[in-house]
Amino acid sequence: MPSTSDASHSNVGSATAATSRGPRSLLASPGLPISLLYWAGAGLVALSALIHLHLWMTGYKQIHIIGPLILLQVIAGFGAALAIAVTRHFLIAVARAVFVAGTIAGLLISIEVGLFGFKDSFSASYAWTSLIGEAAALVVLLSAAFISLHRPAAAG
Helix, strand or coil, X not given: CCCHHHHHHHHHHHHHHXXXXXXXXXXXXXXXXXXHHHHHHHHHHHHHHHHHHHHHHCCHHHCCCHHHHHHHHHHHHHHHHHHHHHHCCHHHHHHHHHHHHHHHHHHHHHHHCCECCECCCXXXXXXXXXXXXXXXXXXXXXXXXXXXXXXXXXXX
């Protein structure tokens, strides 16, 4: 029959094991290969923000509704790139991937049918660069998030 001290050690061990299987901390290290994916995604998001900043500064800021939306994309892009790089957390990566998908959709809608009275073109400066960079960011961020969620839990 186990002694009282044996039972308490057993309970402490099971509590520790249960805690180690709980939700991942925002600052928990995901490991180098996954971190590289997050950092690549953060770099692509920052590139998108930089392209949009350039577009905003070179004339898009004058376009009603589109100008403020592009500036919002710039601010959100740089903030998200920093958050992704620092935390390397799957929820932040997924949230930014959704935002990137919205940016892609906005560009495609603007080109195909127009958006808020503005019609863009693939011949516009950086349209293809933006689209390809954002598509790459979408793939990289969703890959990093998927791998993070499906990696084996660390033995505790």
